[in-house]
Amino acid sequence: MRSMRVVEVTAYGGPEVLRMARRPEPEAGAVPGRVRVRLKAAGVNQADLRIRAGRYADAVGDLRPPFVLGTDFAGKLLDPVAGMEPGARVAGFVPWFEMLTGDGTYAEIIWADPEWLAPVPDDVDFTVAASLPLASATAQQGLDRLDLPEGATLLVTGASAVVGRLAVQYGSAAGMRVVAVAHEGDEPELRVLGADHVVTRGTPEDVVAKVLAGDPDGVDAIFDGAIIGDALLPALKNGGVFLALAPDRVPAAERDIRVETVRAKPxxxxxxxxxxxxxxxxxxxxxxxxxxLEEVAEAHRRAEAGHRPGRMILMI
Known part of the structure; x- marks a missing residue:
């Protein structure tokens, strides 16, 4: 039986617990209803870092190391599906938390449900395609949960990173007034992408003060892409709505504020x-x-250090 490279979480801890390993390659037809994708790129996201560190150990139930992390992927189909032949360029994400099999995308070949797969246009690089699936779904489905009317003021934290950046663009396209919190120097680009007002990062108190300087009555909604949590609540109007992206950063509701969470679905x-x-x-x-892929531990270190805003991508 042929084997493939994977990265395993060998124990909960820092990036050093990530190890290259070999597992059997999936064989065609072995899993009913699933097809194989040979990966070219996989994304490293915040949930990966938190799972690896053991912060979600209770949430993963009976799953224990060693397991394979990873949700985002881009690659080529190995098996035919409706409308696509082997060799087709595809991207998608594995709903890792829903499945809890420990089979993620830090691997050369994965099993995928055909319903997860979207075609990748020829002029979109695999590395770019792999940065999009989970982030795009989180931004779009998060905005669905906020359910804001046109003209509402939306505060997006983490607007320099990929989820927040997409939330700015989708929010603006939906007719919202977008206030973005971003790295210094990103202001001109975010205005082009649809932000009406951009404030630079700082402590939560500094961010709240800057937001209230432009919107003294507070904003209608917060999309907390930076996973800051309840320290942002003073920037929100009474009766506003807060979207949390991480289960350990969900604020307690106050002042008739509605708190929503999102776990994106393909x-x-x-x-x-x-x-x-x-x-x-x-x-x-x-x-x-x-x-x-072999430098996955360094990729995790850079992601945790905020080395550069955006999605870390593993080439496979």
Whole structure:
């Protein structure tokens, strides 16, 4: 039986617990209803870092190391599916938390549900495509949960990173007034992408003060892409709505504030449209660094250090 390279979390801890290993390659037809994808790129996201560190140990139930992390992927189909032949360029994300099998995308070949898969346009690099699936779904489904009317003021934290950057663009396209919190120097680009007002990062208290300087009555909603949590609540109007992206950063409701959470689900049709917009230069994502799979521990270190805003991508 042929084997493939994977990265295993050998124990909960720092990046040093990530180890290269070999596992049997999936064989065609071995899993009913699933197809194989040979990966070219995989994304490293914040959930990966938190799972590896053991912060979600209770949430993963009986799953214990060693397991393989990773949700985002881009690569080539090995098996035919409706409308796509072997060799087709595809992207998507594995709903890792819903499956809890420990089979993620830090691997050469994965099993995928055909309903997860969106075609990747020829002029979109695999590294760019792999930065989009989970982030795009989180931004779009998060905005769905906020359910804001046109003209509402939306505060997006983490707007220099990929989820927040996409939330700025989708929010602006939906007719919202967007206030973005971003790295210094990103202000001009974010204004081009749809932000009406940009404030630079700082302590939560500094950010709240800067937001209230421009919106003294507070904002209608917060999309907490930077996973800051309840320290942002003073920037929110009474009766506003807060979207939390991480289960350990969900604020307690106060002042009639509605608190929502989102765990994105695959949506191939929306992802295909977003990839089409990336190809047409109508939507931009952000890749921080591209590193080989063997350097996954360094990729995690850079991601945790905030080395550069955007998605860390593993080349496979």
């Amino acid at each position: 949506d191939a049709a929306r992802l295909a449209e977003s990839l089409r917009k990336v190809a047409a230069r109508e939507l931009t994502t952000r890749v921080a660094d591209v590193m080989p």
